[in-house]
Structure formats: structure tokens, C-alpha cells
Amino acid sequence: MARLDVDGHPHSLYEPIAYSLSAGGKRLRPMLTVAACNVFSDNAPAALPAAAALEVFHTFTLLHDDIMDNAPVRRGKPSVYGKWGANSAILSGDAMMIYSYKLLQQTPVEYLPAVLGCFNYTALTVCEGQELDMKFESRNDVKMEEYIEMINKKTAALLAGATIIGAIQGGADPHSRQRLMVFATELGLAFQLQDDLLDAYGTEAQLGKPIGGDILEAKKSFLMLTALAKAEGEMKNRLMALLKDSTMAPEQKIAGVLEIYNALGVREDAEREIALHFGKAMEALDSLDVDAERTEPLRQLAQGLLNRKN
Amino acid sequence: MARLDVDGHPHSLYEPIAYSLSAGGKRLRPMLTVAACNVFSDNAPAALPAAAALEVFHTFTLLHDDIMDNAPVRRGKPSVYGKWGANSAILSGDAMMIYSYKLLQQTPVEYLPAVLGCFNYTALTVCEGQELDMKFESRNDVKMEEYIEMINKKTAALLAGATIIGAIQGGADPHSRQRLMVFATELGLAFQLQDDLLDAYGTEAQLGKPIGGDILEAKKSFLMLTALAKAEGEMKNRLMALLKDSTMAPEQKIAGVLEIYNALGVREDAEREIALHFGKAMEALDSLDVDAERTEPLRQLAQGLLNRKN
Numbered sequence: 001m002a003r004l005d006v007d008g009h010p011h012s013l014y015e016p017i018a019y020s021l022s023a024g025g026k027r028l029r030p031m032l033t034v035a036a037c038n039v040f041s042d043n044a045p046a047a048l049p050a051a052a053a054l055e056v057f058h059t060f061t062l063l064h065d066d067i068m069d070n071a072p073v074r075r076g077k078p079s080v081y082g083k084w085g086a087n088s089a090i091l092s093g094d095a096m097m098i099y100s101y102k103l104l105q106q107t108p109v110e111y112l113p114a115v116l117g118c119f120n121y122t123a124l125t126v127c128e129g130q131e132l133d134m135k136f137e138s139r140n141d142v143k144m145e146e147y148i149e150m151i152n153k154k155t156a157a158l159l160a161g162a163t164i165i166g167a168i169q170g171g172a173d174p175h176s177r178q179r180l181m182v183f184a185t186e187l188g189l190a191f192q193l194q195d196d197l198l199d200a201y202g203t204e205a206q207l208g209k210p211i212g213g214d215i216l217e218a219k220k221s222f223l224m225l226t227a228l229a230k231a232e233g234e235m236k237n238r239l240m241a242l243l244k245d246s247t248m249a250p251e252q253k254i255a256g257v258l259e260i261y262n263a264l265g266v267r268e269d270a271e272r273e274i275a276l277h278f279g280k281a282m283e284a285l286d287s288l289d290v291d292a293e294r295t296e297p298l299r300q301l302a303q304g305l306l307n308r309k310n
Numbered sequence: 311m312a313r314l315d316v317d318g319h320p321h322s323l324y325e326p327i328a329y330s331l332s333a334g335g336k337r338l339r340p341m342l343t344v345a346a347c348n349v350f351s352d353n354a355p356a357a358l359p360a361a362a363a364l365e366v367f368h369t370f371t372l373l374h375d376d377i378m379d380n381a382p383v384r385r386g387k388p389s390v391y392g393k394w395g396a397n398s399a400i401l402s403g404d405a406m407m408i409y410s411y412k413l414l415q416q417t418p419v420e421y422l423p424a425v426l427g428c429f430n431y432t433a434l435t436v437c438e439g440q441e442l443d444m445k446f447e448s449r450n451d452v453k454m455e456e457y458i459e460m461i462n463k464k465t466a467a468l469l470a471g472a473t474i475i476g477a478i479q480g481g482a483d484p485h486s487r488q489r490l491m492v493f494a495t496e497l498g499l500a501f502q503l504q505d506d507l508l509d510a511y512g513t514e515a516q517l518g519k520p521i522g523g524d525i526l527e528a529k530k531s532f533l534m535l536t537a538l539a540k541a542e543g544e545m546k547n548r549l550m551a552l553l554k555d556s557t558m559a560p561e562q563k564i565a566g567v568l569e570i571y572n573a574l575g576v577r578e579d580a581e582r583e584i585a586l587h588f589g590k591a592m593e594a595l596d597s598l599d600v601d602a603e604r605t606e607p608l609r610q611l612a613q614g615l616l617n618r619k620n
Contacts, residue, residue: 008459013441064404068397087378087444090400094374095437097404101411102430109423113415116426120412127405131323134397149318 016080016092020059023075029054029162035297036166036180039290047169049106050115054162056100061126063093068134111169122161129154142220156188179284186281187302190274196221197270212254218243223266230264278306326390326402330369333385339364339472345607346476346490349600357479359416360425364472366410371436373403378444421479432471439464452530466498489594496591497612500584506531507580522564528553533576540574588616
């Protein structure tokens with residue numbers, strides 16, 4: 001073996017896990033767990049194992065998604081798939097998912113059944129979202145409501161799960177949990193729609209990757225689905241032709257699609273939709289029957305997310 | 311979508327799960343869980359969720375192993391990988407692993423922390439075993455003790471985990487758990503060595519697949535490692551040449567290796583080793599301080615396994 005294994009634990013299984021976990025990221029999910037717990041109690045230390053479990057689970061999904069999306073790069077660095085290959089990304093990803101449950105097992109026993117139940121439900125929902133996303137790739141008739149359902153499952157559900165798991169360990173009553181679920185779900189939708197927007201209207205420096213990736217992959221993003229629904233006559237034909245053209249230079253294709261987006265006001269539609277979901281999130285947060293200072297960290301977290309540039 | 315999804319749950323995610331779980335198999339792991347629980351109590355119904363979780367987890371590992379091994383066929387039928395492709399096998403496998411934890415969450419709360427802890431430890435160990443197995447493929451210096459460690463982790467650990475999880479829910483004391491761990495681990499080693507033996511000395515009708523698969527893949531099985539250690543001079547050269555030859559007809563290669571196995575008495579070595587591990591398993595079982603009738607189902611299960619032909 002190229003490198004000594006520690007106590008019989010194969011180094012090559014764990015190296016990709018350490019690599020992916022130390023690659024950075026916003027740590028949004030564990031922050032939601034801790035902040036949600038703090039809304040109701042000062043019990044946050046008890047929620048830390050589950051908070052860590054949610055981050056590890058999230059990072060695990062990236063390992064497997066990158067195989068399925070054939071993506072050798074993530075955040076400007078080689079992905080685990082790109083660096084070690086598919087088999088390694090599969091198996092280290094599996095070990096990582098198990099590791100998230102190993103963290104979860106440190107949850108105080110009085111909360112364990114509820115936390116485990118919420119974690120499992122959330123994790124399965126994320127898989128369903130990824131499945132829908134993959135199926136949409138080969139379809140040309142994806143409806144906006146289907147797209148919203150997909151991002152609800154693939155992205156928003158994990159933010160909601162992270163938040164509720166924190167709330168459970170804070171001792172939140174069922175009504176408050178439900179309010180926080182609305183908060184995190186709406187925040188998650190706004191977050192994903194903003195991702196769509198940044199891909200077309202951000203800059204390469206902001207994104208850490210070239211803009212227009214969604215356009216080149218003919219991804220059914222909010223922008224694309226809106227454009228396809230709004231475009232008529234000659235413009236619709238031009239959009240369809242651009243999407244199908246596989247020989248055009250990438251910059252030309254991106255510029256052509258953006259021109260249509262601009263003509264149709266698709267950017268403003270997205271901004272309106274983001275503001276709508278963000279407003280619903282804030283409304284749900286404000287409706288909680290607690291001192292405003294208790295929810296302030298969640299509010300700031302959400303606001304910071306809305307103002308982000310990547 | 312080709313087929314209606316039920317309440318937004320994508321059918322295409324769950325179909326490979328149902329397919330693989332209904333493909334049969336010995337159901338050895340859940341039987342161990344229930345039989346181990348019954349050694350100490352009549353509490354077996356409480357152990358059923360965990361028993362099912364272990365079978366689902368085991369089947370999940372087959373989905374991902376078949377991708378890594380590039381195996382389109384399992385038990386004479388297309389594998390999930392062969393039937394739906396790698397992406398589907400990855401994602402339905404992930405959902406399946408989560409589903410095993412969803413079953414586990416039904417474990418009575420008084421046993422949940424211990425059962426979850428044992429399950430996580432076992433599951434990570436199985437990943438380590440698969441990692442070692444993959445690494446061995448590209449190595450020509452695998453030692454017998456490394457091979458035993460690998461099958462200990464890849465195969466025996468899950469039988470041990472299944473047994474201990476049953477024992478926990480039967481209320482077994484730590485000493486008895488330890489005895490049962492030895493029982494199941496030794497049984498697992500005997501079981502895997504017998505697999506190696508059947509691959510070379512079984513019949514196609516028994517196996518449901520052609521014999522000699524391990525030989526063609528130059529797998530470092532117990533037989534091969536023993537032969538490589540025992541062969542000398544001209545015979546060793548012939549064995550190495552057979553292993554490296556990628557142009558020879560498969561039947562010829564298998565016949566050539568079997569001839570060397572026979573000359574070296576490798577089959578008898580394997581049979582002796584199997585009997586040794588099986589004997590240790592029985593010894594551990596006999597050392598339990600319970601009425602013999604309580605351990606009879608485990609004894610019969612082990613005996614049936616030793617006499618199996620596939």
C-alpha cells in the first residue's frame with residue numbers, strides 16, 4: 001500500500017472524505033440547526049452532533065451527484081470523482097453517509113427517535129429530488145410546478161430538515177416546528193432560484209466557474225422554463241434552435257440565450273420570485289411566538305444568503 | 311414520465327429497490343438477528359425492524375459493489391447496474407441505505423442507541439472491507455493475513471453485526487455478546503472461504519453462474535493465495551504465466567489453474583481452514599451459558615450454511 005493504513009482502517013477510503021469536508025462551503029445547514037435550536041433554548045451544544053451530521057450528509061450528496069453529473073470540478077478544485085474516480089467517489093461517499101449517522105448517534109437519547117426520523121425522511125426526500133433532476137435532463141416538457149417540486153426536494157428539504165432537527169432539540173412545540181419548516185423551505189427555494197440567477201447573471205470571479213453552465217447543459221432552470229413559456233413565434237424558434245445546437249461556440253450560445261432572456265425580462269421574473277419566497281420565509285419567522293432577539297440569528301443568516309454573490 | 315409517480319415519489323427511484331429486494335437470497339442476516347435475540351428472550355418481534363434493516367443494507371451493498379465490479383449480472387438475472395445503469399444503481403442504492411436506517415428507527419427506544427451504534431460501526435467496517443478488496447485487485451503482493459482481514463471486514467463483520475444487534479435486543483450481557491461475536495465472525499470467515507471453494511470446485515448448476523470466475527479475474531482468493539505460496543520452481547512460473555495470460559481461452563485457463571490447485575492440494579487446505587473456522591464458531595456457541603435448545607436455531611443455521619451448495 002502506498003500509504004500506511006491506520007489500525008487496519010484503509011487510508012484510501014477516508015482521504016476523499018477529509019478532502020471534501022475541508023474544501024470549504026457555507027456550512028449553512030449546521031448553522032441553521034444551531035440557530036433553530038437557539039430560538040427555543042440554550043441547548044445548542046446538544047444539537048452539535050446532528051448539525052455536523054447534516055453537513056457531512058450534504059457533502060456526501062455532492063460526491064455522488066458529481067459522478068452522476070460527470071463533473072470533475074467543484075468549487076474550482078477537482079471533485080472527488082475527478083481526483084480519484086467513480087469507484088472511490090461511490091465508496092467513500094457511502095462511508096461518508098454512514099459517518100453522518102455515526103455523528104447522529106451522539107444525539108441525546110430523549111431526542112434521538114425524533115431526530116433520526118426527521119433525518120431519514122429528509123435524506124430520502126433529497127434522493128427523490130436528485131432522481132427528478134436526472135429525469136428532467138431527458139425531458140422537453142418539464143412544467144414550472146415540476147421544477148419547483150424538484151428543487152423543493154433536492155435543495156429546500158435539507159435546509160428544512162436541518163432547521164427542524166435544531167428546533168426539536170430546542171424543545172419547540174409542533175406549531176413552531178411547522179412555522180420553521182415553512183421558513184426554511186421558502187428560504188431554500190429562494191436560495192436555489194438565486195443559484196439559477198447567478199449562473200446567468202453573476203460573474204466568473206463571483207462563481208469560481210464560468211457563467212452560463214446551465215445554458216450550455218440546456219438545464220431546465222427557472223430562467224429557461226420561464227423563457228420557454230414566455231417566448232412566442234420567431235423568438236421561441238430561435239431559443240429552441242439555440243438549445244439544440246451542439247456545434248455553436250459556447251460564448252455565442254450563452255450570449256444568444258441571454259439576449260432572449262433580456263428581451264423577455266426573465267431576470268426580473270426571477271428576482272420577483274426570489275423576493276416572493278424570501279418574503280414568505282420572513283413572514284413565517286416573524287409569526288413565531290418568541291422574543292425577536294431569539295430569531296435574529298436566523299434572520300441574519302437568511303439575509304446574508306440573499307445578499308451572497310456565490 | 312413513463313409511469314405515474316405516486317404522490318410525487320418518483321417510481322424510477324424505488325423500482326430498482328423493489329427489484330433487488332425481491333430477487334431472493336438466503337436472508338441469512340435477518341435470520342441471525344432473530345435467532346440471536348431468541349437465545350436470550352422471547353423478544354424477537356422487537357428485533358424485526360433491525361433484522362429487516364440488515365437485509366436492506368446488505369442488498370444495498372450489492373447494488374454499489376456491482377457498479378464497482380462492473381458486474382451486469384447477479385444470481386443469473388441482470389443486476390440493477392446491468393438493467394438501469396450506474397447512475398440509477400448509485401442513487402437507488404443511496405435511497406436503499408437510507409431506507410435501512412428508516413427501518414432501524416422503529417427499534418424500541420431503549421435499544422435504539424446501542425443498536426444504531428452497532429449498525430453504524432458494522433456498516434463502516436463493510437465499506438472498509440470493500441475498499442481493501444478493490445485495492446487488492448491492483449496488487450500482486452497480497453498476504454494471506456491481509457486477505458483474511460479483508461473478508462473479515464467485507465463479509466464476516468455484517469454477520470457479526472446482525473447477530474450482536476439481535477443479542478442486544480434479547481438483553482444479552484456483554485460476555486455473551488462477545489461470545490456471539492466470535493461465533494458469527496468465525497462463521498462468516500468459513501462462509502466466505504466456502505464461497506472461494508465453490509467458485510473453483512462447485513458446478514455451474516449449483517452456482518447459477520459459470521465456475522472459475524475468480525480464476526479468470528485473477529482474484530486473490532484463499533485458493534489462489536495458498537497456491538502462490540505453495541508453488542515452487544516450474545509450477546510457480548506456470549501459475550504466474552497463466553494468471554497474466556489474457557489471450558488464452560477461458561476454459562483452458564481455468565483447467566490449467568485447477569490442475570495446479572489439485573497438484574498442490576489447495577482444495578484440502580481450504581476445506582481444513584473452513585472446518586477450523588466452523589469449529590471455532592461452534593465452540594463459541596457452546597460456551598454460552600444458556601439452555602442448549604436456545605442456541606439450536608443458530609446451530610442449525612450455521613450447519614445449513616456449511617452444507618450449502620451455492
